[in-house]
Amino acid sequence: MHFRRKMIVSLSAALCAASLLGQASQAEDLKAAYTTQVGWTLHLLETGRYGESIDAAQSLIAAYPDRALPYELRGVTALYVGSTGRAQKDFAHAAALSPDPEAQYGLALCALFGRKVEAAASAWTQAAASPNLTETQSRDVSTAQAYVKFLKGDFDGAEKAGNEGDTLREEIGALAEIRKNSKIFSGRLAKLLTPPGGVPKLHEEDGLRPLFDAARPLEPCVVEPDLQQMYADRLLGDVTDTARHAGSVLLCSGMATLIPSEVIPRRAALVSYTVDGQMAAVVSQSPYEFSWNTAHVVNGTHQVRIDSVDASGNDLTTQTLTVRVSNKNGALTNQIDTSPEAIALRERLWNLLKLRPSWKVAEWTLAQSVLAQGDRTSADAHLAIAAALDPAYKNGQEFAQTLFAAPASAYWTGNTTRKEIALTFDDGPNPLKTPALLDALDKAQAPATFFVVGSRAEAVSEILHRMAARGDEVENHSYTHPNMNLLIPSVAEGEILRTSVLIRALTGRSPHFFRPPGGNANAGVQKIARSYGLSLAYWTVDVLHAEDVGSSSGLIDYVLGHVHPGSIVLMHNGPDVTTASIPALVAALRAKGYTLVTLSKITEGKIAGKPTNKPIAMPKMRE
Numbered sequence: 001m002h003f004r005r006k007m008i009v010s011l012s013a014a015l016c017a018a019s020l021l022g023q024a025s026q027a028e029d030l031k032a033a034y035t036t037q038v039g040w041t042l043h044l045l046e047t048g049r050y051g052e053s054i055d056a057a058q059s060l061i062a063a064y065p066d067r068a069l070p071y072e073l074r075g076v077t078a079l080y081v082g083s084t085g086r087a088q089k090d091f092a093h094a095a096a097l098s099p100d101p102e103a104q105y106g107l108a109l110c111a112l113f114g115r116k117v118e119a120a121a122s123a124w125t126q127a128a129a130s131p132n133l134t135e136t137q138s139r140d141v142s143t144a145q146a147y148v149k150f151l152k153g154d155f156d157g158a159e160k161a162g163n164e165g166d167t168l169r170e171e172i173g174a175l176a177e178i179r180k181n182s183k184i185f186s187g188r189l190a191k192l193l194t195p196p197g198g199v200p201k202l203h204e205e206d207g208l209r210p211l212f213d214a215a216r217p218l219e220p221c222v223v224e225p226d227l228q229q230m231y232a233d234r235l236l237g238d239v240t241d242t243a244r245h246a247g248s249v250l251l252c253s254g255m256a257t258l259i260p261s262e263v264i265p266r267r268a269a270l271v272s273y274t275v276d277g278q279m280a281a282v283v284s285q286s287p288y289e290f291s292w293n294t295a296h297v298v299n300g301t302h303q304v305r306i307d308s309v310d311a312s313g314n315d316l317t318t319q320t321l322t323v324r325v326s327n328k329n330g331a332l333t334n335q336i337d338t339s340p341e342a343i344a345l346r347e348r349l350w351n352l353l354k355l356r357p358s359w360k361v362a363e364w365t366l367a368q369s370v371l372a373q374g375d376r377t378s379a380d381a382h383l384a385i386a387a388a389l390d391p392a393y394k395n396g397q398e399f400a401q402t403l404f405a406a407p408a409s410a411y412w413t414g415n416t417t418r419k420e421i422a423l424t425f426d427d428g429p430n431p432l433k434t435p436a437l438l439d440a441l442d443k444a445q446a447p448a449t450f451f452v453v454g455s456r457a458e459a460v461s462e463i464l465h466r467m468a469a470r471g472d473e474v475e476n477h478s479y480t481h482p483n484m485n486l487l488i489p490s491v492a493e494g495e496i497l498r499t500s501v502l503i504r505a506l507t508g509r510s511p512h513f514f515r516p517p518g519g520n521a522n523a524g525v526q527k528i529a530r531s532y533g534l535s536l537a538y539w540t541v542d543v544l545h546a547e548d549v550g551s552s553s554g555l556i557d558y559v560l561g562h563v564h565p566g567s568i569v570l571m572h573n574g575p576d577v578t579t580a581s582i583p584a585l586v587a588a589l590r591a592k593g594y595t596l597v598t599l600s601k602i603t604e605g606k607i608a609g610k611p612t613n614k615p616i617a618m619p620k621m622r623e
Helices: 002-046 050-063 066-080 083-096 101-113 117-127 135-151 156-159 167-180 187-193 223-235 340-353 359-372 376-390 395-403 434-444 453-459 459-469 489-507 523-531 545-549 550-560 576-591
Strands: 249-251 257-259 272-276 277-281 290-293 300-309 315-325 420-428 448-450 474-475 536-538 567-572 596-598
Touching: 002 050, 002 066, 002 340, 050 066, 050 223, 066 083, 066 101, 066 340, 083 420, 101 117, 101 340, 101 536, 117 135, 135 156, 135 167, 156 167, 167 187, 187 359, 223 249, 223 359, 257 315, 272 290, 277 290, 290 523, 290 550, 359 376, 359 395, 376 395, 376 489, 376 545, 395 489, 420 576, 434 459, 448 453, 453 459, 453 474, 459 474, 459 489, 474 489, 489 523, 545 550, 545 567, 545 576, 567 596, 576 596
Parallel strands: 249 315, 420 448, 420 567, 420 596, 448 474
Antiparallel strands: 257 290, 272 277, 272 300, 300 315
């Protein structure tokens, strides 16, 4: 009997030691799984995959219903897709679970969407008082508080707060200055919008932006209106009842007595209890009760595992209990996780929540400021940029359509009564290839027409300056080179208008032609292009195959064998064989009596053809 007692005591110690060794590993595995799930949900949000992020956040809430972060993730998603009511509920739930600032910041955003400025001010005050507020978060909350002052008409306070800090704070200060005196010219706002290299800001930063209007304090959402209802339906699931996901749940408070839910075999020597992977107790006598003081754990759901072994240490039974702890007074609450991994995740969440500058508001306001000084030209330039950022803002679409000349229809060839040829180059500018192409054209003393991709032109504005200085025509080839037929109208409009505004800003000349990538332009795309003063520009001779073959002589022979008076020759800004062929090709064309001209010149006097909807194989953008 004495020996058996010693063996049980030794076995108990061994079990405790083994459990403690495995405890850290199990806890780390659980933490790693949670971190991975949160990181993936953030990635989905950051990349605009909102349907998937809704599902991922729902799964997180189901698995961790008593943690604040999953609710905050769903709340951010709801804000982005226009479901403010859903977002408010999630942020309120998160705020009740944890004292972190993200939930209060989210509640402030919900209040602004509801035009409740005082409620937003109160929520941001609470966010500013949150524990563990980082320096970045403190600055962002202060900026948001300055915006509230602006909305409440405290322009002196808003201007003062905007004297220094981040870009949005500077915008708040500059707009407050103008709001105080609409007749002054705001040098602060002009400085904020002065683009390096003359490249205007044609992108709003991803995220939530203010409109500087008490009637509409924030942008409504970031998805198209026809998608909002779909996302709202997807967000209807309110996963808060743990019992729906973990089976039977035992509710506990104060001192709780736990016993195995299944029969323990009579030959059992020890029964151990672990709570959330940590050893809590080892008992050796039936009925194997465990008295658990729940005041020492966090309110919420916990997993209790009960293991029994025989005198030799062999496993007999394993059972689990899901326990929800709920203590009204003195219970622990969720605390902010300050581990490096948790901080990194919360920084990403905060980045999705924080207010961003609103460039369209700044550009439109600066236009009014310079117009008050009598500068119509500069005002038009700023209004065009505001329209490119959002054609629906302040009648930007109507203004932009009046800014560009009335168009013709479509051209496959130029005027055939004159022996002229137009060399056109698609897909540039390329910082490595285009300078050499321009050098070759300089050597040949030949003009050209370049159909540029807006996103590429932004990065190398100096190349467009050189094209304009040469007398080349810089025309519109979309902003990102998509198949225009596959885009919804608002996106197609952005592709066209943004590039036209960029070309106008960098060259001082509005484009006259739009060449859709691959020639794909359905009736809707054609209508958008024409509304912004752009004729559809196709081609007579496509040199793509000869460029791919890689033979300079073959390319020249192909062009010479297919051109006729009025031919529009489609080449690409990239292939080395194209650049190498230019001097000899130009010389050969001139030897046959052709004059090299730009697209505008070759289409003079030409009756435009009817646009076509025929599908054309979509080529990749040439490097």
